[in-house]
Amino acid sequence: METLWQDLRYALRSLSKKTDFTTVVALTLALGIGAVSAVSSFFNAALLRPLPYEQSERIAQLQSTESARAGAYFSQQ
Numbered sequence: 286m287e288t289l290w291q292d293l294r295y296a297l298r299s300l301s302k303k304t305d306f307t308t309v310v311a312l313t314l315a316l317g318i319g320a321v322s323a324v325s326s327f328f329n330a331a332l333l334r335p336l337p338y339e340q341s342e343r344i345a346q347l348q349s350t351e352s353a354r355a356g357a358y359f360s361q362q
Contacts, residue, residue, distance in 0.1 A: 300307045
């Protein structure tokens with residue numbers, strides 16, 4: 286356990302001598318953690334949680350198109 290404390294003291298002493306490097310590393314970690322947190326929060330809210338409606342699994346989107354354009358669109362595929 287004593288060697289762990291020695292290593293930590295040495296690491297902190299080394300980092301305090303290189304303040305520019307320490308600042309860049311700290312900012313990089315902060316931005317990375319913030320980005321992962323934002324993406325995972327969005328993913329959870331948008332895809333994992335059920336919608337706040339009764340029978341939300343029955344929600345659908347309807348779209349209407351002109352039949353002539355739709356026929357031309359589907360015949361090209």
